[in-house]
Amino acid sequence: MRNCVCGVDLGGTKIGIGIVDSNGKIIAKVNVPTPVKEGKQAVLDSIVKGIEDVITKANLKTSDLLGIGVGSPGPLNSKLGIIYNPNNLPGFENVEIVKFLNEKFGTNVKLQNDANAAALGEYIFGSGKGTENFVYVTVSTGIGGGLIVNGKIFEGANSNAVEIGHMTILDGGPACSCGNIGCYEALASGTALQRFAREAVLKGEKTIIKEIAGDRDIKAEDVFKAYHRGDKLAIKLVEQEAYYLGVGMINLIALYNPERIAIGGGVSNEFDTFYDKMMETVEKRALKPSLKVCDIVKAKVNDVGIVGAASLIYEK
Amino acid sequence: MRNCVCGVDLGGTKIGIGIVDSNGKIIAKVNVPTPVKEGKQAVLDSIVKGIEDVITKANLKTSDLLGIGVGSPGPLNSKLGIIYNPNNLPGFENVEIVKFLNEKFGTNVKLQNDANAAALGEYIFGSGKGTENFVYVTVSTGIGGGLIVNGKIFEGANSNAVEIGHMTILDGGPACSCGNIGCYEALASGTALQRFAREAVLKGEKTIIKEIAGDRDIKAEDVFKAYHRGDKLAIKLVEQEAYYLGVGMINLIALYNPERIAIGGGVSNEFDTFYDKMMETVEKRALKPSLKVCDIVKAKVNDVGIVGAASLIYEK
Numbered sequence: 001m002r003n004c005v006c007g008v009d010l011g012g013t014k015i016g017i018g019i020v021d022s023n024g025k026i027i028a029k030v031n032v033p034t035p036v037k038e039g040k041q042a043v044l045d046s047i048v049k050g051i052e053d054v055i056t057k058a059n060l061k062t063s064d065l066l067g068i069g070v071g072s073p074g075p076l077n078s079k080l081g082i083i084y085n086p087n088n089l090p091g092f093e094n095v096e097i098v099k100f101l102n103e104k105f106g107t108n109v110k111l112q113n114d115a116n117a118a119a120l121g122e123y124i125f126g127s128g129k130g131t132e133n134f135v136y137v138t139v140s141t142g143i144g145g146g147l148i149v150n151g152k153i154f155e156g157a158n159s160n161a162v163e164i165g166h167m168t169i170l171d172g173g174p175a176c177s178c179g180n181i182g183c184y185e186a187l188a189s190g191t192a193l194q195r196f197a198r199e200a201v202l203k204g205e206k207t208i209i210k211e212i213a214g215d216r217d218i219k220a221e222d223v224f225k226a227y228h229r230g231d232k233l234a235i236k237l238v239e240q241e242a243y244y245l246g247v248g249m250i251n252l253i254a255l256y257n258p259e260r261i262a263i264g265g266g267v268s269n270e271f272d273t274f275y276d277k278m279m280e281t282v283e284k285r286a287l288k289p290s291l292k293v294c295d296i297v298k299a300k301v302n303d304v305g306i307v308g309a310a311s312l313i314y315e316k
Numbered sequence: 317m318r319n320c321v322c323g324v325d326l327g328g329t330k331i332g333i334g335i336v337d338s339n340g341k342i343i344a345k346v347n348v349p350t351p352v353k354e355g356k357q358a359v360l361d362s363i364v365k366g367i368e369d370v371i372t373k374a375n376l377k378t379s380d381l382l383g384i385g386v387g388s389p390g391p392l393n394s395k396l397g398i399i400y401n402p403n404n405l406p407g408f409e410n411v412e413i414v415k416f417l418n419e420k421f422g423t424n425v426k427l428q429n430d431a432n433a434a435a436l437g438e439y440i441f442g443s444g445k446g447t448e449n450f451v452y453v454t455v456s457t458g459i460g461g462g463l464i465v466n467g468k469i470f471e472g473a474n475s476n477a478v479e480i481g482h483m484t485i486l487d488g489g490p491a492c493s494c495g496n497i498g499c500y501e502a503l504a505s506g507t508a509l510q511r512f513a514r515e516a517v518l519k520g521e522k523t524i525i526k527e528i529a530g531d532r533d534i535k536a537e538d539v540f541k542a543y544h545r546g547d548k549l550a551i552k553l554v555e556q557e558a559y560y561l562g563v564g565m566i567n568l569i570a571l572y573n574p575e576r577i578a579i580g581g582g583v584s585n586e587f588d589t590f591y592d593k594m595m596e597t598v599e600k601r602a603l604k605p606s607l608k609v610c611d612i613v614k615a616k617v618n619d620v621g622i623v624g625a626a627s628l629i630y631e632k
Binding site: 074075084132133149154155156157158159160161162163164166167168169170171172173178179180181182244247250251254255256257258259284285286287288289290292293294 | 390391400448449465470471472473474475476477478479480482483484485486487488489494495496497498560563566567570571572573574575600601602603604605606608609610
């Protein structure tokens, strides 16, 4: 059972770890907690335990692995294999994770920004296959992305390229968690949709969104549910979401001139819901010669966090 | 006298043609008209005559040339060597310029988008030297740009990448000639500055800009002249120009994560005038890990249209 890779998707609350075959299929998978409050070593121990568990679960030996790929929130340095100080991993600072896992498992280890890893996974195993210029966009809590050019991740000077969530598309617009204003993420992420809905409800607008949410806070999914039940406010909000998604796409098309853009992340579950409205904006406003060669599709790969991390070992 | 290259900078009204040595120095230069109204063949004949003249002027023979590089407005296809239908060259459509010049002069010919060519010229011979991720921005009538990654032009799917002038930075903002709204170009180009000045004058704002312009239309340079003489409206307009330049830079830093951004084009003559104000915005709002590794400088190469076109022959 050779040709298998271990993918580690390091998140703020949990770590997804899987064994992925050369077709991008997950053979075995475990989730372990991210005990970030207990310190660096506890997180590393959790990762090691997860890798050992998933190897066992897949009936493999460590020596069967071609390597281990790690997708992590940035900032990080992929060349040095160091995670610096991700916002959602407080205290997990300056961790030489590649060196650590390499010494522990004696196999090839690669580290990459999680959005870049997901882009590579979607490129190798999903909708990016066969393209030479491919952009992956993840729309969920935030908006992230990755660009694959001729099979390779476009990293920029220090692995921070394609931070598309933090391009300004509406100067003077809402504040973003990054310190900028009018960011794509502040207007078109799931969190943004949720915020617009909460604000509207607070203003007393008539809607069934609040009723769908019940006692808990309103989530982006509630807005889509209300949309599908014909709620007027929800229709307005989803159309606005589609519109802002489109404005960001216009910029990606102008800046990267890709053959294909794939949208993944939680919000992409509603791809068919927002696609037409999004494309209305894109078709009206994007640069024609670039738009002509670009299509925008729904991402295909499930568990792209794990598959993407694993795909790092398959990168050209 | 080997190691020389001919650079052709194809513009809407004139064609700059030069012989450039391997240090990026222009040895001889001519300008010929772009007789676009007389048809395709007239333009091609003008290019041929210019190349012959400049070779003579430099005391060279055609066989001394390593090649001919052509920088042209897009849309074009650099791989196929075809210029499609640039806005400012009406009728000059579907021209196989690489094939034509190759047959005429029997030497290596390359074609590239003019902004990409300029970026390569600035990378090889100017402020981009030694960087691995370099963005060149030209701010004049419009805003264009090019990205050089590891010595190669980042082209995208059909040579239209890095059309940075047409990213939306202020959704709902002023209309752009491209059909989009709130484009970088519509807010921060020389033409935009000029438009803002004209609008203010029409509204009757107190300023010496009109007086500087005299009988002709107000130009961007007039605003800078008035700025240096302490004119209040000009100060406001130049500060706004610097601000919007900064907003665009924030996006370039987020999307390309470059080591260096060089600003060229006519407006960059006032680089020292707008730099501090621009950086105020950039430092406040750009992503910190990316900003840390990036500096923004004034472009160094003169006649970058010609030198950039010539540099195509030197591209890795």
